[in-house]
Amino acid sequence: MRKLVTLSFMVMMLGNVSCSDEYNFHPYEPEKPVKQEISLLKYDFLSGGESLKDFSNENDNFGEWTLEERGLAADGTQDVGFYLNLSRRISFEQRATRVRLSLFSDTRFGLHWLERDGNGGSLFTIDAVKGTINIHRYWAGVNDIDASTSFAIENGHTYLLEAVKSFRNNTFTITDEQTGATASVETAPVLGAGQQEEFKGGRQNNVFGFRRISGKSPFIKDMEIVATVSPEPLMYIIGNSITEGDHVRQAARYGEVMASWLDGRVVFSGESGSTIEGVIDRVSNEIPFIRPKFVMVTIGTNRPNTREEVMKLIELIRANGSIPVINRIPVTSDGGSYATNEIIASVCEEMNVSGCRFDLATADDGNLHKQASWLFQEDKIHPTAEGHMAMAKRLFDIPGILLYMK
Known part of the structure; x- marks a missing residue:
C-alpha cells in the first residue's frame, strides 16, 4: 500500500510540473573554456x-632586404616577385599576424601566408595609390581580390x-x-548545404x-605571430x-566533435595537402608553446609515411x-591506405603508442581493404559529416x- 501511495504522489507531482505555465526548461550548456x-x-x-635569422630569400628576387635605421626595407631594381619568407612553419588555425611599418603615398605592399x-x-x-586594403585568394597563379x-x-x-x-575566416x-584612423575587411567561405564550397580570401x-609589390618600400619596424588557444x-x-x-x-569535423566531449580544450593545426614531413616541421614549431597533454596526429593520405x-x-x-596519439588513416578508395596503416600499427606497437582506428571507422563491414563509400564525399578522399562522426567515436581507442571526458 505504501508503494502505491508513493507512486500516486510522484505522478501527481510530475503532472503538476508538466502543466505549469511557469516552468521553463533550460538545456545544459557547458561552460566554454577561456582562451588566451x-x-x-x-x-x-x-x-x-639577429632579427633576420629566421627569414630567407628562397624565391627568385630582384634585390635585397636590408636592415636600416628606420627598419627592414626592400632594395630592389624591379617591382615583382620580391619576397622575404619566414623559415619556421606555423599552422594554428586561430592566429593573428601583426606588423608595424611606415608606409608612403606610392607604396604597394603585402603580407602572405x-x-x-x-x-x-x-x-x-x-x-x-588606389587607397585600398585587400584580401586576395592566391592559388596557381590566380590572384583574385575577394574583399576590399x-x-x-x-x-x-x-x-x-x-x-x-x-x-576559415580571414x-x-x-x-x-x-x-587612430582604422579600417577592416574580412572574408568567410561560401558554404553550401552541409558542405564547404569555396574558400573566400584563400x-x-x-x-x-x-x-614589396611596387613603389617606395615600407620600413618594417617589428612583427609578431600570436595564437589563441585554451x-x-x-x-x-x-x-x-x-x-x-x-x-x-566546422562543427562537423571529427576533431570538433571530440573537443565537445573534452570540454573544448583542444587546439587545431590541420592543413590541406600536408605530409608527415610538414607535420614534423609544424609540431616542432608549435607544441613547445602550448605543452598539450596529448598530441593527436592523422597523416599519410597524401603520401605514405615511412617507418623512420x-x-x-x-x-x-x-x-x-x-x-x-598516432591515428590510422581513413580507408582510401584504392585500398592504398592498408599498407600505410600497417606501418603505423607496427611502429605504434613497437613504441607502445595508442591511436584511433579511423580505418575501422571508415571500412566497409570491417574490410580494411574496402572503403565505406557512403561515408565520403564524391572525391572519395574527404569524409562526410557522417564519416567524421564515425571517426570521432574512435576517441575511445585511447586508453584512459x-x-x-566532461
Whole structure:
C-alpha cells in the first residue's frame, strides 16, 4: 500500500510540473573554456641583424632586404616577385599576424601566408595609390581580390597591420598609429548545404612572408605571430585536409566533435595537402608553446609515411613532454591506405603508442581493404559529416581518455 501511495504522489507531482505555465526548461550548456593569446614569434627589425635569422630569400628576387635605421626595407631594381619568407612553419588555425611599418603615398605592399612551394594561400595588401586594403585568394597563379575597402595612406605615417585567421575566416585590419584612423575587411567561405564550397580570401597556409609589390618600400619596424588557444590544452590535433575539415562545416569535423566531449580544450593545426614531413616541421614549431597533454596526429593520405618518419614524429612529441596519439588513416578508395596503416600499427606497437582506428571507422563491414563509400564525399578522399562522426567515436581507442571526458 505504501508503494502505491508513493507512486500516486510522484505522478501527481510530475503532472503538476508538466502543466505549469511557469516552468521553463533550460538545456545544459557547458561552460566554454577561456582562451588566451600566446606569442609564438616576435621580431624587432630596429634591433639589428639577429632579427633576420629566421627569414630567407628562397624565391627568385630582384634585390635585397636590408636592415636600416628606420627598419627592414626592400632594395630592389624591379617591382615583382620580391619576397622575404619566414623559415619556421606555423599552422594554428586561430592566429593573428601583426606588423608595424611606415608606409608612403606610392607604396604597394603585402603580407602572405602560402604553401611551402609558394603557391596557394592568402595575400593581404595595401595599395596606397588606389587607397585600398585587400584580401586576395592566391592559388596557381590566380590572384583574385575577394574583399576590399577604402583607406587613405598618409605619407610616412606608421601603421599597424593585423591579419587574423579563425578557422576559415580571414580578417585584415589597418590602423594609423598617429591619427587612430582604422579600417577592416574580412572574408568567410561560401558554404553550401552541409558542405564547404569555396574558400573566400584563400587559406592562410603555413609560410608567412612580406612582399614589396611596387613603389617606395615600407620600413618594417617589428612583427609578431600570436595564437589563441585554451590554457593548458588537453589535446593538440594536427593533420591534413581531413583534420582541417574540408567539405564539412566546422562543427562537423571529427576533431570538433571530440573537443565537445573534452570540454573544448583542444587546439587545431590541420592543413590541406600536408605530409608527415610538414607535420614534423609544424609540431616542432608549435607544441613547445602550448605543452598539450596529448598530441593527436592523422597523416599519410597524401603520401605514405615511412617507418623512420613515424618513429621520428613519436620521439619528437615525447621529447616535448606530450603523449603521442598516432591515428590510422581513413580507408582510401584504392585500398592504398592498408599498407600505410600497417606501418603505423607496427611502429605504434613497437613504441607502445595508442591511436584511433579511423580505418575501422571508415571500412566497409570491417574490410580494411574496402572503403565505406557512403561515408565520403564524391572525391572519395574527404569524409562526410557522417564519416567524421564515425571517426570521432574512435576517441575511445585511447586508453584512459574517459578520465578527461566532461
